[in-house]
Amino acid sequence: MFNCKESIDSLLPFLEGEMSPEDEEHLRQHLNGCPPCVEFVNTYRATSGLCRKALVKSMPPEVAGRLRAYLRSKLETK
Amino acid sequence: MTQTSVEDDRELLARAQAGDMSAFEALVDRHEEKVYGLALRMTRSEADAAEIAQDTFLSAYQHLSEFRGEAAFGSWVHRIAANNALMRLRRQKVLDIVSDDLAGPEFTDRGSLAEVPESDWSKRADDKILDEELGRAIREATDALPEGYREVFLLKDLEGLSYEEISEMVGISIPAVKSRLHRARLALREAIDAFYKEV
Numbered sequence: 238m239f240n241c242k243e244s245i246d247s248l249l250p251f252l253e254g255e256m257s258p259e260d261e262e263h264l265r266q267h268l269n270g271c272p273p274c275v276e277f278v279n280t281y282r283a284t285s286g287l288c289r290k291a292l293v294k295s296m297p298p299e300v301a302g303r304l305r306a307y308l309r310s311k312l313e314t315k
Numbered sequence: 316m317t318q319t320s321v322e323d324d325r326e327l328l329a330r331a332q333a334g335d336m337s338a339f340e341a342l343v344d345r346h347e348e349k350v351y352g353l354a355l356r357m358t359r360s361e362a363d364a365a366e367i368a369q370d371t372f373l374s375a376y377q378h379l380s381e382f383r384g385e386a387a388f389g390s391w392v393h394r395i396a397a398n399n400a401l402m403r404l405r406r407q408k409v410l411d412i413v414s415d416d417l418a419g420p421e422f423t424d425r426g427s428l429a430e431v432p433e434s435d436w437s438k439r440a441d442d443k444i445l446d447e448e449l450g451r452a453i454r455e456a457t458d459a460l461p462e463g464y465r466e467v468f469l470l471k472d473l474e475g476l477s478y479e480e481i482s483e484m485v486g487i488s489i490p491a492v493k494s495r496l497h498r499a500r501l502a503l504r505e506a507i508d509a510f511y512k513e514v
């Protein structure tokens with residue numbers, strides 16, 4: 238059975254379904270008896286989604302306008 | 316992007332390849348937000364992001380005839396934009412900073428978690444509106460990542476590129492990409508956990 242460190246070290250292959258069946262069993266056994274690691278897995282899994290929300294960037298209309306004008310000027314001369 | 320949008324893109328692409336400028340402009344309309352967002356996240360500069368968007372769509376137009384449509388048009392311009400952003404960062408020589416002091420969980424000698432997570436805040440990730448303070452904490456933590464980790468995290472978790480694409484663009488092996496991604500996620504998870512400890 239894995240300890241906490243081995244479990245956390247293997248989270249990426251675990252979440253992507255790339256672990257060997259044997260290692261996955263070791264990890265699941267650990268998670269069954271370790272609530273803090275279950276919370277860790279849940280929060281690790283949620284991290285990317287929260288970051289996506291925090292890092293959304295939108296394009297200001299004036300930048301979109303300049304992009305359009307730039308492309309027209311470049312492409313009309315071709 | 317939905318299946319219908321991808322099909323619409325194919326139709327627009329075919330018209331653009333036949334020389335219809337308005338069809339190409341419609342493709343720009345559909346994908347400029349995503350391209351600009353990627354460039355801004357990567358470079359953290361509005362001026363650079365605007366130039367990258369210009370270069371990306373100009374390059375896409377110049378290579379339209381070579382695009383065979385095996386991939387979606389959106390994925391194609393997205394990869395061009397990512398390459399342009401990385402090249403710009405390389406020119407600014409900010410890519411080679413890799414550090415070993417990334418935050419992450421601490422363990423006891425026996426490999427147990429030294430500190431129990433603050434709480435299971437994962438369900439809050441489903442909230443539609445992100446707390447403003449949390450958003451700021453995440454942006455600061457992302458900015459604080461060593462550049463080699465930040466770019467891999469952004470390209471994978473924000474832009475959805477494959478490990479193979481990132482490995483090729485960044486010039487490191489796939490296991491190295493995965494290792495950087497994992498450590499970046501751990502550092503960001505740690506920052507979010509610290510935020511919830513304080514509130």
